[in-house]
Amino acid sequence: MTTLNINGKAQEVDVDPSTPLLWALRDNLDLTGTKFGCGMAACGACTVHSNGQATRSCVTPISAAAGARITTIEGVNADKVGRAVLDAWIKHDVAQCGYCQNGQVMSAVGLLRTKPRPTDADIDQAMAGNLCRCGTYQRIRAAIKDAARALA
Template identity: 85%
Template structure:
């Protein structure tokens, strides 16, 4: 058994310590908001926050999260920054197929928590590696800028 702190709650996961966090979340805990995309940390669909840092969960073994605070998309409505990003996503109609959006939102929230007034270069750097097959990158940028103004 591995003890994890997820969205402020301690849970026990009955899985091998080498199990990727993504699969512990989805298969062991039934938390399906975090998506599987590539399995190689290249697409960003599996992004969660570990101690406040946007992290690809598909390559992070649960053993590497001991003592860490894990936050998933399910908790993004719990604070001002998360709510601002979610509202901006809706306002700008960012999601098309929606598959990548949980990871996009997690990366955007991580950016705005560390840099509440990001430049275009900051946005590009923070969102690099988050692949959107529908190509809504301009809407994502606009939503991030809108969310930044909302939290100011």
């Protein structure tokens, strides 16, 4: 049995310590907003925050997540930065198919927490590991800039 701190709440999961955090979230805790994309940390669909840092949950074993503060997309609107990003995402109509949006939002929130006034280069670097099949990258950039302005 492993205790995880998920969205500010202690959650127990009974899984092998090598189980990826993604599967514990989805299969054991019913937090299905975090998506499986590639399984090798290349697409970003599985992004969560671990102690405030964007982390790929598909390659993070439960043993590495124990003791960390994990935030999923389900918990991201509980703070000012997360709410600003979600509001900007809606305003700019970012989502199309929506599959990558969990990872995109989580990476954008992580960026704005560390760089409240990101440059285009900062945005490019922070979002580089997130793939969008629909190609909404321009809307993503606009939403991040809008969220930064709203937080200023």
